[in-house]
Amino acid sequence: MELTIFYDGTCPLCLNEMQQLKRYDSLNRIGLEDINAADINHRFPELDVEQANTILHGLQADGSWIYGLDVTAKAWGLTGKHGWVKLLRLPVIKPVADLAYLAFARNRYRISYLLTGQKRCDNGNCKIK
Template identity: 25%
Template sequence: MQKTKNMSHSEITVYYDGLCQLCSREIEHYKKMDGASNISFVDITSPGFDATAEGLDPHKIHQSLHVRDTNGQIYIGVEAFIMIWSQLNMLKKIVPLASFGPVKKTLEAGYFLFAKVRPLLPRKKCSDSPYCEVQFDQKR
């Protein structure tokens, strides 16, 4: 399992699809931001990653972004993004807006659509991940 740093008391863990070009670009952007040292990034397509060992559903983890907080609580989709943004100094200011009911519902609708088309998006060239050629069933 690939992590960018060790866990400390103030961190969250982000589980992302490293073969998804768009997802990887966004994560790389986050990694450069002030506050990223509070986040451990885990590529769920790395050869050593085992979702079950992390207490995560191996199918659902590939359908939506997941974040675990220091208490072990899992956040999925828009909730996961809000957790990430809350750690990044430049994005903290959008957390209240993103958490506001109507805005959050709109973000959730957009993320739901993105999650449905994401398996159709181009993926990075791959040779060592067990997920190189796997298409994930969206109905699980």
């Protein structure tokens, strides 16, 4: 894997994006790990799950960690889709985009509810296909 993404599988919007990423990941370069998995700490002892619940975490093949929109930009770059996402990493846009991302992350369940009608995926309806 070139990138392993640690995401919140109980967030409908987060899960939807992960499903889209995997759909376009034809070379299988991206691994997905739900931070709510019962064995996540056993399999990834270096992961701080509490911190991963506040900001998206990505583990690169070289063992280095990236966070937030850097994960999103790297992931979409690996798929060759949504090239516009890399614009969010431009020096003049990055600080504002990062603040917006953190606001989204803090309010992801409310935003999910507004956009999907579903606040959380804890009823078994949200599963990676």
